Amino acid sequence: MTSRRALIAASIALPAVPRSVAAQEGWPSRAVAVLLGYPPGGVTDFAARAVTERMGRALGQTLVLENRPGAATAVANTAAAQARPDGYTLLMGTSTLAINPALQPTLTPRDPQTALTPIGTVFRTAFVLHVHPSLPVRSTAELIAYAKANPGKLNFGSSGTGAVNHLCLELFRARAGIDVVHVPYRGGPAALLDLRENRIQGMFNAVQEALPAVQAGATRGIAISSKDRAAAVPDLPPIADVLPGFDGVFWQGLFGPAGLPAPIVARAGAALREATTDPDLTTRMAAQGVALVSGDAEALRRMLAEETEMWGRLIREQNIRAE
Structure with a gap:
């Protein structure tokens, strides 16, 4: 009897583990x-x-x-x-x-x-800044110079207003001090198709989306939007080389x-x-x-x-x- 009382007393004395704490420690159980x-x-x-x-x-x-x-x-x-x-x-x-x-x-x-x-x-995934091959530019500096010499004449697409590739364009436009026209599309594929056909002259595309067009020669890669080079396109220099601090991903x-x-x-x-x-x-x-x-x-x-x-x-x- 004494030992039983002692066991009951001991069990009462033990602090109860809150159910929420036990659940946290056992996460995930499903x-x-x-x-x-x-x-x-x-x-x-x-x-x-x-x-x-x-x-x-x-x-x-x-x-x-x-x-x-x-x-x-x-x-x-x-x-x-x-x-x-x-x-x-x-x-x-x-x-x-x-x-x-x-x-x-x-x-x-x-x-x-x-x-x-x-x-x-x-x-993190960067964007490739690429243009139609008919555009006589091969670098960020040349693109900026060409845009300044032809204000309002270049059309740049995006996958939609407020999409990250659109904001990269706006950041580029503001930092470079250039006047280019933004053409929003409902999704990236339609914009990329128009870039291939020269209905627009440039855009920012995710590396995965831009790579086939660049490799096929349908577009020309100019630069990468991240502050560092991307492993999938190691030959493309960062825009930050020309516009220090530029980093849009x-x-x-x-x-x-x-x-x-x-x-x-x-x-x-x-x-x-x-x-x-x-x-x-x-x-x-x-x-x-x-x-x-x-x-x-x-x-x-x-x-x-x-x-x-x-x-x-x-x-x-x-x-x-x-x-």
Whole structure:
């Protein structure tokens, strides 16, 4: 009887482990939904699928990528921001999180920096600045000089007003002090087709999209928009060589809802780093012009803040309005 009383007393004395803490320590115990604001196909979907598959192996659970396109990625972004912060709904967020607050302030979440919890960086991909071969320019300096000598005569396409390749054009136009005409399209393929046909004279395209046209001689690569050279197009110099500090890229990062517990952030971040430093995956992505980046939660938080400020300032100064 004494021993039984002692056992009961001991069990009462032991502190109870909160259910939420136990759940955090056991995360993930089931499949995790990872939302993406883009349709299947394209570099964003391709990279997200490869990274989430590799993360799933590290975590010992399935990560299910769910494509939820719409409203400039706001459909997926909002669903993730409104999800329970239990780690079972995450978001492959992109540059649109830094662009939408200034370009389309009515879209939710209105302040991604407070509505979401950064987990880690996934990738950066630069844009190729390329022109029709009939244009007598072969470098950034020559393109700027030609545009200044022919103000308002060059048409540059984009995949749509407010798209990152459009903002790269606006940044280039502002920094170079040139007057070129922006021609927005509904998607990159239509713009690229018109560039091939010389109906427009230039544009910024993601490396993966521009490479076939450049290699076929249908367009001429001039420069790369990132501050460093891209492995897939090592011969293209950065625009920053002529316009110091120029750095316009499309990026992807992994987020959770606001209030995501630190243990889950740490575990998800560790699995993400395993994926973004995997040698085979890194090589495969580099061949597509995608540079995997193994930054932690703080690196992603800082990048989102810096790009929100950079693109927001450009959008306001150039009076850019969504279509």
